[in-house]
Amino acid sequence: MKRHLISAADLSRDDAVLILDTAEEMARVADRPIKKLPTLRGRTVVNLFFEDSTRTRISFEAAAKRLSADVINFSAKGSSVSKGESLKDTALTLEAMGADAVVIRHHDSGAPHRLATSGWIGGSVINAGDGTHEHPTQALLDAFTMRRRLAGGEGDLNGRRITIVGDILHSRVARSNVHLLTTLGAEVTLVAPPTLVPVGVETWPCEVSYDLDAVVAKSDAVMMLRVQRERMNAAFFPTEREYARRYGLDGERMARMPGHAIVMHPGPMNRGMEITAEVADSPRCTAVEQVTNGVSIRMAVMYLLLGGNEPALSTPSTTSTTRTEENK
Amino acid sequence: MGKTLIRGAKVLGGEPQDVLIDGETIAEVGTGISAEGAEVIEAEGKILLPGLVDLHTHLREPGREDSETVLTGTKAAAVGGYTSVHAMANTFPVADTAGVVEQVWRLGKESGYCDVQPVGAVTVGLEGKKLAELGAMHDSAANVRVFSDDGKCVDDAVIMRRALEYVKAFDGVVAQHAQEPRLTEGAQMNEGIVSAELGLGGWPAVAEESIIARDVLLADHVGSRVHICHLSTAGSVEIVRWAKSRGIDVTAEVTPHHLLLTDELVRTYNPVYKVNPPLRTERDVMALREALADGTIDVVATDHAPHPHEDKDCEWGAAAMGMVGLETALSVIQHTMVDTGLIDWAQVADRMSFRPAAIGRLEGHGRPVSVGEPANLTLVDSAYRGAVDPAGFASRSRNTPYEGRELPGRVTHTFLRGRATVVDGKLA
Ligand SMILES: [Zn+2]
Numbered sequence A: 001m002k003r004h005l006i007s008a009a010d011l012s013r014d015d016a017v018l019i020l021d022t023a024e025e026m027a028r029v030a031d032r033p034i035k036k037l038p039t040l041r042g043r044t045v046v047n048l049f050f051e052d053s054t055r056t057r058i059s060f061e062a063a064a065k066r067l068s069a070d071v072i073n074f075s076a077k078g079s080s081v082s083k084g085e086s087l088k089d090t091a092l093t094l095e096a097m098g099a100d101a102v103v104i105r106h107h108d109s110g111a112p113h114r115l116a117t118s119g120w121i122g123g124s125v126i127n128a129g130d131g132t133h134e135h136p137t138q139a140l141l142d143a144f145t146m147r148r149r150l151a152g153g154e155g156d157l158n159g160r161r162i163t164i165v166g167d168i169l170h171s172r173v174a175r176s177n178v179h180l181l182t183t184l185g186a187e188v189t190l191v192a193p194p195t196l197v198p199v200g201v202e203t204w205p206c207e208v209s210y211d212l213d214a215v216v217a218k219s220d221a222v223m224m225l226r227v228q229r230e231r232m233n234a235a236f237f238p239t240e241r242e243y244a245r246r247y248g249l250d251g252e253r254m255a256r257m258p259g260h261a262i263v264m265h266p267g268p269m270n271r272g273m274e275i276t277a278e279v280a281d282s283p284r285c286t287a288v289e290q291v292t293n294g295v296s297i298r299m300a301v302m303y304l305l306l307g308g309n310e311p312a313l314s315t316p317s318t319t320s321t322t323r324t325e326e327n328k
Numbered sequence B: 001m002g003k004t005l006i007r008g009a010k011v012l013g014g015e016p017q018d019v020l021i022d023g024e025t026i027a028e029v030g031t032g033i034s035a036e037g038a039e040v041i042e043a044e045g046k047i048l049l050p051g052l053v054d055l056h057t058h059l060r061e062p063g064r065e066d067s068e069t070v071l072t073g074t075k076a077a078a079v080g081g082y083t084s085v086h087a088m089a090n091t092f093p094v095a096d097t098a099g100v101v102e103q104v105w106r107l108g109k110e111s112g113y114c115d116v117q118p119v120g121a122v123t124v125g126l127e128g129k130k131l132a133e134l135g136a137m138h139d140s141a142a143n144v145r146v147f148s149d150d151g152k153c154v155d156d157a158v159i160m161r162r163a164l165e166y167v168k169a170f171d172g173v174v175a176q177h178a179q180e181p182r183l184t185e186g187a188q189m190n191e192g193i194v195s196a197e198l199g200l201g202g203w204p205a206v207a208e209e210s211i212i213a214r215d216v217l218l219a220d221h222v223g224s225r226v227h228i229c230h231l232s233t234a235g236s237v238e239i240v241r242w243a244k245s246r247g248i249d250v251t252a253e254v255t256p257h258h259l260l261l262t263d264e265l266v267r268t269y270n271p272v273y274k275v276n277p278p279l280r281t282e283r284d285v286m287a288l289r290e291a292l293a294d295g296t297i298d299v300v301a302t303d304h305a306p307h308p309h310e311d312k313d314c315e316w317g318a319a320a321m322g323m324v325g326l327e328t329a330l331s332v333i334q335h336t337m338v339d340t341g342l343i344d345w346a347q348v349a350d351r352m353s354f355r356p357a358a359i360g361r362l363e364g365h366g367r368p369v370s371v372g373e374p375a376n377l378t379l380v381d382s383a384y385r386g387a388v389d390p391a392g393f394a395s396r397s398r399n400t401p402y403e404g405r406e407l408p409g410r411v412t413h414t415f416l417r418g419r420a421t422v423v424d425g426k427l428a
Helices: A013-030 A054-066 A085-096 A111-117 A136-150 A172-183 A212-216 A229-234 A240-247 A251-255 A287-306 A316-327 B070-079 B098-111 B134-139 B157-170 B193-198 B205-222 B234-245 B263-268 B282-294 B329-338 B345-359
Strands: A044-049 A070-075 A101-106 A124-130 A161-165 A187-191 A207-209 A221-224 A262-264 B003-011 B016-022 B025-030 B038-042 B047-050 B052-057 B082-087 B115-118 B173-176 B226-228 B250-254 B377-387 B406-416 B419-423
Touching: A013 A054, A013 A136, A013 A172, A013 A287, A044 A054, A044 A085, A054 A070, A054 A101, A054 A124, A054 A287, A085 A101, A085 A111, A101 A111, A101 A287, A111 A124, A124 A136, A124 A287, A136 A172, A136 A221, A136 A262, A136 A287, A161 A172, A161 A212, A172 A187, A187 A212, A207 A212, A212 A251, A229 A240, B003 B377, B047 B345, B052 B070, B052 B329, B052 B345, B070 B082, B070 B098, B070 B406, B070 B419, B082 B377, B082 B406, B098 B115, B098 B134, B134 B157, B157 B173, B157 B205, B173 B205, B193 B263, B205 B226, B205 B234, B205 B250, B234 B250, B234 B282, B250 B282, B250 B345, B282 B329, B329 B345, B329 B377, B329 B406
Parallel strands: A044 A070, A044 A101, A101 A124, A161 A187, A161 A221, A187 A207, A221 A262, B003 B038, B003 B047, B052 B082, B082 B115, B173 B226, B226 B250
Antiparallel strands: B003 B016, B016 B025, B047 B377, B377 B406, B406 B419
């Protein structure tokens, strides 16, 4: 593993499978009466959020705490620090506080990359979503969910057909998923109105379709992306109703999916827009499961970035040994 | 001021000759000129060019003296071999009145390193709504001939038409920053393969090309001349080539950075590569080089855009757009155009001195190296190779995309009306 997790493109197949396997072990911890590992005791993880996302922040926070790390939540949103200086100055502050890892969510694409490569801080950087660039832990938890549902919880996703539907242009989730899922051997198809597909998509390792009905029947998983209603005002599509009709997932379309196929959503859902309540609440929809899996994945990522080569689940005895050695 | 004999330099890259400067003018050109009473510069193997002229420089004064002043900017210009620069109007306050252009003009006179020809804004406050007092700026001591809202596009077709027409009264020219504003809302880099991957807002080529197409048609319609700033795409080249073939009075400039760098560099998210217009693709770079060679693009202009460190030492989205360029321009042109065999030194003189001076209607600059002409001269050691070190810049700002990059050529001497502003590569 590298020191940082900035882009899903940085992960080899083996890296990705290692993270998924480690996350499986972490998931087992959640089934224990005491859901805590001592692995990152004494280490400091900072959640640096320049953009509101309670869901993502508490997922990272829960993951870090289950690994016994000290967690500092730093919300830079709304602070009046002049733009530009804020990231660097905040980074220098965190460095002075001895952050071992910085989990960063930022409205600008590339901000985590800058944080990791500018020399401002020495710790690991974990990208928790940057602008319209990437959200690698989301892609990992999606892959984890798919692997459990579609591949028996082990190996990769070789040959699985995954359809991602919605605002591809502005989606960091889509970008990370295209990288990661293809690395894991899946065949990815993006579905969106042409206005919401980036110019330059032709070099991506996936198919692009403008017709959802043409692909649902051959999908093992259909991932619905959140579509902001405001996009309508910039003429990306004419009306909410037209979007929902052409690109939304309703019960009728879901019924045409293969029996084993799942519906995914990174949340929060726009019910009535990209997904109907019927689909959102059906047992085929994994949205809630994805949230649970998110904690396991983030534990695995932090463990692998910060914990080095020790076994994922350090037994109580190894932990006490370590502590004794430290005391000598 | 005494005499200076530049001995054995290849004038415009041709046969070695001696050039004797007496006072402010060139007194003799030939071989075996007597050195009596003159200071001698042994220039064997070096290239002697007319002093370079930049049509597009941001000197930042008044208003952003933290990034550059007329003094530091003209020092940078001299180091780069320039004897005249056009100072763009997007200062604070905007150079949209006779008062501001005269202030900039006076500061240039006081600096003494390089002549400063102020550019006047086309519209009040660069807002694109109401014509600035173009005539008053022309009639002022600054004698403004070039008008530009650079940094912003004159996007309203009627305002652009009127401006093109109005400046004909005093042989002015409108220099358009071609950027359709609606197509570039939130734009951060060239729209294409790299922007799709990086998730940065795309800046489509068509946003530049559609404005150029409109403006050459407007210029044709009203019989005016129009100048296109920092042309950056292969499509823009085709439009200008077509317009010239139709006899439309259009001229165009290209920056050194658009002749060398591509949007692949943005993958580093290093804001030193953030610039307006954005770095484009390899295909665009090659088309621009070809167009500069065949004359479709008339001139090289630096778009020297200094920014303080903090405006680049941040995340991409928050960073300012622009690069400094005066001190590296000639090296980049040697690297991309001369050493590649696309143009010779005489054509460098044409694209970097004669033609920009002609477009700006400058007198006393962009003149041939011959007897009786003002001694505005630049001596270049084209054999030099060295890495760019921004710490040594005369500019107040360091935002160069070439830090550490090895580039050929170095200006060893610059003469402004016979007075050396640069000697042995250092400010005199
Ligand atoms: Zn411009």
